[in-house]
Structures are given as C-alpha cells and as structure tokens.
Amino acid sequence: MLRLRLRSLFRRSAVERELDAEMEFHIAKQVEENRAAGMSEEEASEAARRQFGGRTQRAEECRDARRLSWVGEILQDVRYAVRGMRRDRMLTLVAALSLAICIGANTTIFSIVNTILLRPLPYPAPARLYWIAEILGRGEEVGTGADYYSLRAENRVFEDVAAFDSTTLNWSGAEKSEEIASAMVSPSFFRVLGERPMLGRTLARDEEGSKAPPVVVASYRFWRNRLGSDMHITGKPIRLQGLEYTVIGVMPQGYDYPRGTDLWQPLPLDESSQLPRSERTPFRILRMVARLKAGVGAAQLDSEMARLTRSIRSEYPPAFETTGFLSRMKIFATPLQRRTTGDVRPALLILSGAVGLVLLIACANLANLLLARAASRQRELAVRLALGSARSRIVRQVLTESVAFALPGGALGALAAYVAVAGLNAWQPSLLQNYPAISLDSDTLAFTLGITVLTGLTFGLAPAGAAAGVSIQEALKGSGHTASGGRRTVRLRQVLIAAELGLSLMLLIAAGLLGRSFLKLAHTELGFRPENLLTFNVNLDTNRYPDGASQLRFFREARERIQQLPGVRTAAVATDIPLSGDGPWSGQDVQVEGHAPIPLGHRPLVDKSVVSPEFFRAMDIPLRKGRLFDPSDGLKKEHVILVNESFAHRILPGEDPVGRAIRTDQPGGGVFLQRIVGVVGDTRGSNLGTPPQPLVYGCDCQAESPFLSRMVVVIRTSGDPHSAIRAAEHAIGLLDRDQPVFNVRTMEERLSLSLAPERFHLILIGTFAAIAVVLAALGVYGVMCYLVAQRTREIGIRIALGARSWDVAGLVMKESALLAVAGLLAGLSGSWALTRYLRSLLHGVATGDTATFATMPVLLLVIAAGAALVPALRAARIDPVAAFRED
Amino acid sequence: MSRPTDLVQGTLDLLILKTAAVGPMHGWAIAQRIKQLSSEVLQVQQGSLYPALHRLEQQGWISAEWGPSDNNRKAKYYSLTKTGRKQLEKESADWERLSQAISSIVRMA
Numbered sequence: 001m002l003r004l005r006l007r008s009l010f011r012r013s014a015v016e017r018e019l020d021a022e023m024e025f026h027i028a029k030q031v032e033e034n035r036a037a038g039m040s041e042e043e044a045s046e047a048a049r050r051q052f053g054g055r056t057q058r059a060e061e062c063r064d065a066r067r068l069s070w071v072g073e074i075l076q077d078v079r080y081a082v083r084g085m086r087r088d089r090m091l092t093l094v095a096a097l098s099l100a101i102c103i104g105a106n107t108t109i110f111s112i113v114n115t116i117l118l119r120p121l122p123y124p125a126p127a128r129l130y131w132i133a134e135i136l137g138r139g140e141e142v143g144t145g146a147d148y149y150s151l152r153a154e155n156r157v158f159e160d161v162a163a164f165d166s167t168t169l170n171w172s173g174a175e176k177s178e179e180i181a182s183a184m185v186s187p188s189f190f191r192v193l194g195e196r197p198m199l200g201r202t203l204a205r206d207e208e209g210s211k212a213p214p215v216v217v218a219s220y221r222f223w224r225n226r227l228g229s230d231m232h233i234t235g236k237p238i239r240l241q242g243l244e245y246t247v248i249g250v251m252p253q254g255y256d257y258p259r260g261t262d263l264w265q266p267l268p269l270d271e272s273s274q275l276p277r278s279e280r281t282p283f284r285i286l287r288m289v290a291r292l293k294a295g296v297g298a299a300q301l302d303s304e305m306a307r308l309t310r311s312i313r314s315e316y317p318p319a320f321e322t323t324g325f326l327s328r329m330k331i332f333a334t335p336l337q338r339r340t341t342g343d344v345r346p347a348l349l350i351l352s353g354a355v356g357l358v359l360l361i362a363c364a365n366l367a368n369l370l371l372a373r374a375a376s377r378q379r380e381l382a383v384r385l386a387l388g389s390a391r392s393r394i395v396r397q398v399l400t401e402s403v404a405f406a407l408p409g410g411a412l413g414a415l416a417a418y419v420a421v422a423g424l425n426a427w428q429p430s431l432l433q434n435y436p437a438i439s440l441d442s443d444t445l446a447f448t449l450g451i452t453v454l455t456g457l458t459f460g461l462a463p464a465g466a467a468a469g470v471s472i473q474e475a476l477k478g479s480g481h482t483a484s485g486g487r488r489t490v491r492l493r494q495v496l497i498a499a500e501l502g503l504s505l506m507l508l509i510a511a512g513l514l515g516r517s518f519l520k521l522a523h524t525e526l527g528f529r530p531e532n533l534l535t536f537n538v539n540l541d542t543n544r545y546p547d548g549a550s551q552l553r554f555f556r557e558a559r560e561r562i563q564q565l566p567g568v569r570t571a572a573v574a575t576d577i578p579l580s581g582d583g584p585w586s587g588q589d590v591q592v593e594g595h596a597p598i599p600l601g602h603r604p605l606v607d608k609s610v611v612s613p614e615f616f617r618a619m620d621i622p623l624r625k626g627r628l629f630d631p632s633d634g635l636k637k638e639h640v641i642l643v644n645e646s647f648a649h650r651i652l653p654g655e656d657p658v659g660r661a662i663r664t665d666q667p668g669g670g671v672f673l674q675r676i677v678g679v680v681g682d683t684r685g686s687n688l689g690t691p692p693q694p695l696v697y698g699c700d701c702q703a704e705s706p707f708l709s710r711m712v713v714v715i716r717t718s719g720d721p722h723s724a725i726r727a728a729e730h731a732i733g734l735l736d737r738d739q740p741v742f743n744v745r746t747m748e749e750r751l752s753l754s755l756a757p758e759r760f761h762l763i764l765i766g767t768f769a770a771i772a773v774v775l776a777a778l779g780v781y782g783v784m785c786y787l788v789a790q791r792t793r794e795i796g797i798r799i800a801l802g803a804r805s806w807d808v809a810g811l812v813m814k815e816s817a818l819l820a821v822a823g824l825l826a827g828l829s830g831s832w833a834l835t836r837y838l839r840s841l842l843h844g845v846a847t848g849d850t851a852t853f854a855t856m857p858v859l860l861l862v863i864a865a866g867a868a869l870v871p872a873l874r875a876a877r878i879d880p881v882a883a884f885r886e887d
Numbered sequence: 888m889s890r891p892t893d894l895v896q897g898t899l900d901l902l903i904l905k906t907a908a909v910g911p912m913h914g915w916a917i918a919q920r921i922k923q924l925s926s927e928v929l930q931v932q933q934g935s936l937y938p939a940l941h942r943l944e945q946q947g948w949i950s951a952e953w954g955p956s957d958n959n960r961k962a963k964y965y966s967l968t969k970t971g972r973k974q975l976e977k978e979s980a981d982w983e984r985l986s987q988a989i990s991s992i993v994r995m996a
Binding site for chain 2: 019022024028030
C-alpha cells in the first residue's frame with residue numbers, strides 16, 4: 001500500500017502512462033461493442049469517446065483517487081521552490097552561505113553540549129548513578145568514611161554505595177618512572193558503575209581496608225600505552241610506589257571515572273577506624289557515588305536523603321555540635337552526570353544562547369531578502385489568487401519555499417560543523433580537555449535538520465504573512481515593483497533590521513564584557529615575577545619516604561643539586577604555588593594569641609603553605625615587614641611563620657603582625673604557638689580569577705608534618721626556563737629514579753593555562769559577535785539599497801526640483817540612523833536584562849559595565865552608518881532623467 | 888425502459904469488490920458484469936468506475952496487474968486481495984442491514 005502511494009508520488013510518469021493505457025483499452029472495448037451493435041468504424045469510435053467523456057477529467061479524478069493531495073502538493077511546491085532558487089542564484093547563494101555559517105556554529109556548539117551535557121555517561125543505566133556528598137560545618141562538599149558506612153547500611157533506595165578518592169602513583173616503567181593518576185576505590189565501586197572488566201576481574205568484596213592485597217585494575221588507556229596491550233597481563237606484577245602490585249584486570253575503553261584515572265586500587269579504609277564516631281578518630285575524607293534502585297523516583301530519593309541526614313546526624317556524639325558541625329549538616333544526592341559536568345555547564349549554556357542569537361539574526365536577514373523577493377512577485381501571487389488559488393495554499397507554498405531555501409544552508413552548515421569539530425578536537429581548549437572528544441552523531445544531525453527546518457519556517461513567516469495579505473486589486477493595478485502592500489512590508493523590513501541590530505548589540509556587549517574581563521585578568525597583579533620561572537611537581541612514594549624527615553631530606557638534596565645546575569639562579573620547594581590550579585595544600589584555624597578567644601567553629605580558616613626559605617627569592621615575592629625565613633630557624637625551638645598582606649589586613653587589622661602568634665590548643669591541654677616573623681606581599685591564589693586570600697607560610701626547615709611528600713619545585717633561571725628542564729629532571733632521577741617529575745611547566749605556561757577558559761569564551765563569543773555584526777551590516781545595506789531602488793523616481797523628482805545630492809544622501813543616512821537607534825535601544829535593554837547570566841564568566845567586570853555599554857553601541861552605529869553609506873551615495877548619484885525613463 | 892438507477896454513494900465500492908471477487912477482471916469487464924447481473928438496472932458511469940478502481944487499489948483492497956486480453960491488447964486486471972475480501976464481507980453485511988432497514992420502512996408505509 002505504502003509502496004503504491006510512493007509509486008504514485010515518485011514514479012508519476014509511469015503511473016500516468018498506465019492510466020492512459022487503461023483508458024485506451026476501455027475505449028477500444030467500447031468501440032468493439034459499438035461495432036458489434038452495427039456502427040461503422042468511425043461512428044463506433046466517435047460514440048465510444050463520447051460515452052467515455054472527458055479523458056483529462058477522468059485522469060484527474062483517478063489522480064485524486066490516488067491521493068496525491070498534500071504530499072503531492074508539497075512536492076509540487078518543492079519543485080517550484082527549486083526552480084525559484086535556480087532563478088535567484090544570488091539569493092540562494094547568500095542564504096546558503098549565511099545559514100551555513102550560523103547553522104554550522106549552532107551545530108558545533110550543540111555537538112559540544114551534546115557530547116558533554118546530554119550524552120549519557122558510558123555506564124549501564126547511567127541515569128541511576130548519583131553523586132553523594134555532604135555539607136559539614138564550613139560548607140564544603142565532602143564525604144566522610146564514617147558516613148559512607150552508615151549510608152551503605154541504612155539507605156533503602158540505593159543498590160549500592162561506593163567510596164573512592166583520587167591520588168597518584170609513582171610507576172617505575174621500563175625506561176623511566178611516571179606519575180600515574182589513580183583512584184583508591186571500595187570494592188562496591190565497580191558494581192555501582194556497573195561495567196564488566198575487559199580482561200580479568202575487578203576488586204573482590206574483601207579487597208579493601210589497610211590489609212587489602214597490593215592489586216590494581218588498569219584502564220584501557222594504561223593497558224594500551226604502558227602495558228603494551230598484553231592480553232595476558234592479569235596476574236603479572238607492575239612496580240608502583242616502590243612495591244610490586246598485581247594487575248588483576250583491565251577495564252574496557254571509555255571506562256573513565258573519576259576522569260583521567262589509569263589505575264584503580266583498593267581503598268585503605270576500615271570500618272573499625274571510622275565507627276563509632278568520636279572526636280578522637282580522624283575522619284577519612286572521601287567521595288561517594290551510588291546507584292539508585294530501579295524504579296525509585298526523585299521525590300522518594302529526596303525524602304530518603306532527608307531521612308538519612310537526620311538519622312546520621314543523630315549518630316554523632318553531641319560534642320560535634322559545639323564546632324557548628326551538625327546543625328548545618330546535609331547529605332544529598334546529585335545526578336552523577338550533572339556533577340561531572342558542573343564546571344563547564346554554565347559556559348556551555350551561555351554559548352548556546354549566544355549562538356542561538358546569531359541564528360536569529362540570520363533568520364531576520366533572510367526574512368528580509370525573501371520579503372524583497374516576495375514584493376517583486378506580488379503580481380504573480382495576485383494572479384494565482386484571482387484564478388482561485390486558496391490563500392492557505394499560497395502561504396504553504398511560500399513556507400515550503402523558504403524551508404527549501406534553508407536546506408542547502410543546513411547541509412553546508414553540517415559540513416562546516418564537521419570541520420569546526422575536527423578543529424576543536426585538534427585545538428583541545430583546556431576547558432574541554434578533560435572530556436571525551438567532541439563528536440557529531442545522529443542526534444547532532446537530527447538537531448541540525450531540526451533547526452534548519454525551523455529556521456526556514458521562521459524566516460518564511462514574514463514573506464508568508466506578506467503573501468497572505470496580498471490584495472488582488474492593488475497588486476494587479478499597481479505597476480511592477482512599486483506595488484503597494486509595500487508600505488506594510490517596508491515597515492516589517494525596518495523592524496527586522498532594527499531587531500538584527502539589537503541582537504548584534506547584545507552579542508557585541510557580551511563580547512565586550514568578556515574582552516574587558518580577559519584583559520583585566522591578563523593584567524592581574526600576580527604578586528611575583530612569572531618570567532624565567534620553571535615549576536614541576538614531585539610526589540614521593542610514602543613507602544620509601546614514610547615520614548616528614550625523609551621527605552624533607554629528599555627535597556633538600558634535590559634543591560641543592562638543582563641549585564648547582566648552570567643557568568639556575570634559585571631553586572626552592574613549596575607545598576603550594578600560585579596558579580597551581582589545585583586547591584590549597586592545607587588550611588588552618590586562626591586564633592591570635594592575646595586576642596579574645598573565638599569558639600572553635602567560628603575561627604577564620606586560612607590557607608597554609610610550607611615552603612623552603614629560598615621560596616620568596618625564587619618567586620620574587622617582596623618582603624613587606626619583618627624578615628624572611630632563615631636556614632637557622634630549623635635549629636630554633638619556637639615555630640616561626642610568615643603571613644601575607646591579606647592575612648595582616650583581615651586577621652590583624654590595624655596591628656603590627658610581626659611578633660604576634662597564632663595559638664592552637666592541643667588535645668592534651670598544651671598550647672602550640674606559631675610566631676609571625678614577617679609579612680610578605682600577596683600573590684594570586686590557585687587561579688588567576690581568585691583574589692589573594694589570607695595565607696600562612698611555614699618553613700620546611702621546621703615542619704614535622706608527614707604530609708610533605710607532594711611538593712612543587714620552583715626554579716628561577718637566568719635564561720629561558722625550558723633549557724633547565726632536562727638537567728633538573730636528570731638531577732631528580734639521579735637522586736631516586738623511581739620518583740617521577742611531572743607537571744613540568746614554566747610559570748608563563750601556567751599563566752596562559754589559567755587564562756584558557758576565558759580565552760575560549762572570548763574567542764567563541766567574539767566570533768559570534770563578529771558574524772552577527774557582519775550579518776546586521778549586510779542587512780542594513782540590503783534594505784537601504786532596496787529602499788533607494790524603490791524610491792528612485794521620488795528621489796529623481798527631488799533632484800530635478802533642485803535637491804542637492806548631499807541632502808539626498810542625508811535622507812538615506814537619516815533613515816538608517818533612525819533604524820539603528822531603535823535597534824540599539826532594544827539591544828541595550830536586552831543586554832541589560834541578559835548580561836547577568838554572564839556573571840559566572842566575568843572577573844572584575846560588572847555585568848552592567850558602563851564602558852562596555854557606552855562604547856559598543858557607538859561601534860555598532862559606526863558600522864551601520866558604513867553599511868548605509870553605499871546606498872546613500874547611490875541615491876545621491878541618481879540621474880533624474882534616467883529615473884524618469886525607467887518606468 | 889426506465890433510466891438506469893444512479894448508484895447510492897458508496898455502493899459502487901461494494902459492487903466492484905463483489906464483482907472482482909470472481910477473479911481477475913479489467914475495468915471494462917467489471918462495468919459490463921455489473922450491468923448484466925443487475926439486468927441493466929445499474930449502469931456504472933465510466934466517470935466513477937476508474938477513480939473508484941484506483942481508490943480501492945490505493946486502499947489495498949484490490950490489486951492490479953497487466954495481462955493480455957482477448958483482443959490482444961494489454962489490459963489492467965483487478966482482483967480482490969485478502970484485506971479486500973474482509974472489506975467485502977463487512978460491506979456486504981452493512982448493506983444487508985441497510986437494505987433490510989430501508990425495505991422494512993418502505994413496506995410499512
């Protein structure tokens with residue numbers, strides 16, 4: 001049946017031939033009968049044809065019966081549209097190109113959004129995966145070991161809950177040692193994510209806790225790049241942290257949680273170390289994921305989380321309340337996908353909005369072009385209406401036509417997006433670096449087709465409306481292009497242009513704000529000198545370097561060796577450096593000795609960094625007051641610290657910090673004092689955008705912390721810092737070849753990396769704004785040209801009556817200026833309403849930044865004036881004689 | 888001779904289906920057969936025969952194929968399909984009910 005219908009649609013000529021033959025046969029039979037009845041050959045044939053009636057009519061009726069109706073009409077419209085496109089090649093080309101750019105841009109952004117935000121995580125039933133976190137005390141999102149065990153035991157909605165924590169492992173490879181991103185996970189981890197290993201097995205139920213065997217599960221990436229794709233790897237040992245670990249399994253490609261992990265190992269967490277909760281047992285901070293049971297709804301999950309919060313809160317001894325720990329406690333679940341894409345979500349949504357605006361501008365532009373075309377076809381439409389065509393049919397045809405105009409643009413746009421996505425994947429902006437490569441899939445193509453058709457319908461609305469309003473008498477009476485109905489159309493075109501200008505202004509202002517923010521960020525006062533500075537990380541394995549003393553010894557020796565290298569001015573180590581991109585190494589409650597005591601939960605928390613004495617010289621951080629660390633501090637009994645200016649201003653306003661001390665009451669009743677000996681300049685925090693925070697520096701010569709295994713080495717060189725890389729790496733290798741150097745970057749590279757997200761936003765939004773402005777300028781140009789052409793006669797008369805060309809040009813310019821001002825006002829109010837969504841992307845620039853709001857409209861006005869200049873000059877050069885002759 | 892009766896709307900389909908149920912038949916033969924069987928009371932207008940045939944074909948109730956005819960021309964032969972047979976049964980039943988209803992009213996008056 002369907003086959004028959006399709007046949008009637010697409011094999012029209014064959015069907016028509018058959019219809020003809022069938023009727024021919026019938027007539028022949030009739031002739032036969034007539035002759036049998038005694039008619040002559042001629043009479044018989046004549047009568048048969050008379051009896052059969054109008055053949056064309058019969059055929060038409062048969063066609064109707066074949067239901068060629070609406071689909072057929074659309075095909076007819078499409079054929080008509082294609083003919084029209086062949087005729088108006090220029091228009092077709094302009095439509096195709098402008099749409100290719102806009103639809104290409106939209107498809108590209110959508111493919112990013114689709115890959116990162118929409119495509120489900122590559123695990124079975126990914127919608128049931130949740131991130132579990134708690135807010136305790138100061139409001140950071142964490143999980144604790146004790147609560148993990150409680151959650152597992154008490155919840156009624158999860159199939160299972162898993163705990164994990166990211167870390168790094170020093171892998172001693174055949175050629176050199178390398179730093180491998182790894183995760184310590186509970187055995188339930190693999191069950192929760194729900195993927196089977198490609199080779200071997202995952203962790204068994206009892207492979208957890210401090211007595212877990214040294215086993216690891218490898219990622220596909222690690223197996224392929226580091227283990228030589230060994231199909232028989234399971235059971236074989238690899239050397240990690242100076243010990244032998246057995247590879248028990250390999251996960252399949254795409255299994256990548258937490259993102260970037262290459263090795264999963266047992267989490268050294270024992271229930272007995274965490275429960276029952278007491279003030280004396282340190283919490284194990286960890287992260288949690290869980291798999292929801294099938295069929296559990298969002299409301300049920302929410303109420304269960306509330307119940308768990310109450311129940312777990314009651315398991316803490318009341319003493320925790322004094323620290324403000326329990327009253328604000330909240331345990332909650334977030335869909336894992338939402339959580340893992342949280343960092344790019346706002347930016348991607350803003351980009352989607354911006355690129356959508358660009359498409360709207362293209363729509364307005366094309367609507368304008370089609371309106372111009374519709375004006376010249378009014379007579380044709382009027383004739384068809386007069387001949388009895390239904391208006392609805394004509395509107396449908398105009399819409400079909402505009403969709404047909406959009407389709408080549410859509411196809412080219414898909415192609416453009418393909419190229420753009422390949423470019424993006426090659427460029428690898430750091431914003432997207434941690435995500436899977438962007439890909440165009442069938443969803444993306446469906447999106448492209450969808451917006452193409454939608455675009456076609458949208459920009460077809462204006463001409464369709466115009467077509468529906470065609471007045472038969474006026475159009476037939478009027479002569480050619482001076483057709484009326486024009487006044488309304490002209491008004492519509494002006495509105496469209498004003499809208500285009502308004503939308504472009506919104507994008508320009510967004511780009512302007514981002515640009516200012518970028519510049520501001522790029523010129524941020526760093527607080528140190530980034531040139532000629534080399535940095536890299538070394539994480540010591542704690543098997544070989546179990547305590548602070550051995551760790552410090554390693555780093556001291558490393559520092560001394562590097563110091564001897566040619567081209568090295570100063571070498572230093574620190575737990576934390578500015579622009580590291582990581583969170584602070586450590587924090588500390590502050591209670592100033594001699595100040596009124598502050599309750600435990602309300603003391604200010606400041607970041608703490610442990611550095612070697614040369615750190616400030618290496619970084620070029622100025623000393624403001626007091627003194628720097630001295631190597632002899634190591635011999636002193638009293639602990640000395642340095643603070644930065646922010647600390648001095650915020651914690652000790654109006655006081656001289658030097659000589660004061662931070663007091664820590666120790667559990668046994670003793671008091672631990674840290675004496676401030678100097679104040680140093682502020683530096684930027686872990687990111688360029690984070691303003692300097694109060695910071696305490698401890699000296700590595702005094703530190704007894706066993707947590708100094710992870711250090712950054714900072715090297716001030718006399719020349720190009722890159723030249724020191726090889727020698728420094730070599731020096732560390734000589735010291736211990738199992739401790740890899742990683743994250744090797746000059747400070748200027750870190751700076752650039754820190755600016756990368758801003759650069760990405762600026763480049764994209766800037767590109768969109770540029771496209772928008774070009775489209776709007778073309779729109780102004782097109783409409784003004786059209787108006788001038790339409791009013792050639794009138795202008796001719798003016799010139800003939802003595803108007804100077806200057807006045808005529810002024811007339812056109814004035815009209816454009818009115819349009820532009822109307823558009824700008826609309827754009828300004830639009831921006832005013834929408835720029836607040838940009839806030840999350842801006843640093844140090846208000847969303848209503850006066851400078852941007854003042855300059856961008858002027859810029860757009862100049863561009864619009866430039867676009868109107870050509871038609872204005874053309875108007876001024878109109879030859880009155882020629883203008884009269886034209887009609 | 889009275890004028891041939893115009894067909895009640897919709898009954899032509901039934902007649903065509905019934906006629907075609909006998910076996911493959913071309914349009915001409917179908918028209919002739921209806922005329923004969925109704926003793927020349929029912930005259931199928933050419934104007935309605937072919938659109939009806941094409942409509943029924945589109946609906947899948949009859950299928951068509953080209954074959955040779957007695958006068959050595961190729962003719963389009965229609966025959967009933969499986970769904971057509973079901974439709975025929977349904978329409979026959981409908982017709983029975985309708986005609987009974989009408990005749991009972993007519994007799995009463």
